[in-house]
Amino acid sequence: MNGNGITDFHSHILPGADHGSKNRETTKRQLEILKSIGVERVVATPHFYPQIDSVESFLEKRAAAVERLQSIYDAKMPTVFPGAEVLVCPGIDHMQHLDKLCIPGTDVILLEMPMSGWSAEIIETVRRISASGLVAVMAHIDRYKKTEIAKLSLECDRLLYQLNGSAVSGFLGKKRVNELCSALPVACVGSDIHGADKKAAAELKSIWQHIEKKGINLSECASTLLERALKL
Numbered sequence: 001m002n003g004n005g006i007t008d009f010h011s012h013i014l015p016g017a018d019h020g021s022k023n024r025e026t027t028k029r030q031l032e033i034l035k036s037i038g039v040e041r042v043v044a045t046p047h048f049y050p051q052i053d054s055v056e057s058f059l060e061k062r063a064a065a066v067e068r069l070q071s072i073y074d075a076k077m078p079t080v081f082p083g084a085e086v087l088v089c090p091g092i093d094h095m096q097h098l099d100k101l102c103i104p105g106t107d108v109i110l111l112e113m114p115m116s117g118w119s120a121e122i123i124e125t126v127r128r129i130s131a132s133g134l135v136a137v138m139a140h141i142d143r144y145k146k147t148e149i150a151k152l153s154l155e156c157d158r159l160l161y162q163l164n165g166s167a168v169s170g171f172l173g174k175k176r177v178n179e180l181c182s183a184l185p186v187a188c189v190g191s192d193i194h195g196a197d198k199k200a201a202a203e204l205k206s207i208w209q210h211i212e213k214k215g216i217n218l219s220e221c222a223s224t225l226l227e228r229a230l231k232l
């Protein structure tokens with residue numbers, strides 16, 4: 001691993017951990033697809049829903065999924081780092097063991113906002129998490145409305161942002177990605193792959209190349225975020 005390849009910072013590839021991969025065969029195919037487009041490192045980020053799960057049971061389920069992955073893993077596959085995609089609920093910063101949802105070895109936590117209805121309390125929760133010493137990264141910020149993003153970024157000045165590959169597609173995709181990269185500290189990109197989805201991988205490659213051409217060094221950002229991370 002030299003760190004020059006693509007880093008997929010958001011993926012659903014752990015077999016049986018969530019609806020991203022139902023079995024080992026799907027995971028193997030996902031890793032082959034990601035490898036084929038130049039992915040060198042993948043952060044596996046199964047969903048964590050605080051309203052229905054506890055940190056302890058999530059980590060147990062993730063550990064079992066990691067074991068299943070290890071049974072089919074070979075060294076030619078991208079390097080995999082365990083993580084989580086944590087849905088923000090009001091007051092989640094007070095939840096015990098929130099820090100255990102960081103990528104192991106790091107203080108980096110991937111957060112996800114609800115699709116709508118960002119109350120002041122939800123935004124304040126994100127602000128407290130990002131000011132607490134954790135490095136909070138907001139997942140697929142491209143999915144949300146400009147007005148919501150503006151409120152969030154105004155309140156949470158230490159927050160980093162992740163874009164999904166799909167953001168670059170479509171008639172106005174590149175323009176929108178350019179606007180987001182100019183307005184926000186975009187630190188990483190992800191396929192958000194569910195199933196053996198070649199399109200998600202191809203879009204990841206497109207957005208990676210597009211953003212690097214703009215002068216944002218995604219390889220370096222990923223290396224910094226994953227500097228102390230433990231591999232599977």
Ligand SMILES: [Fe+2]
Pocket residue numbers: 010011012085192
């Ligand atoms: Fe996701």
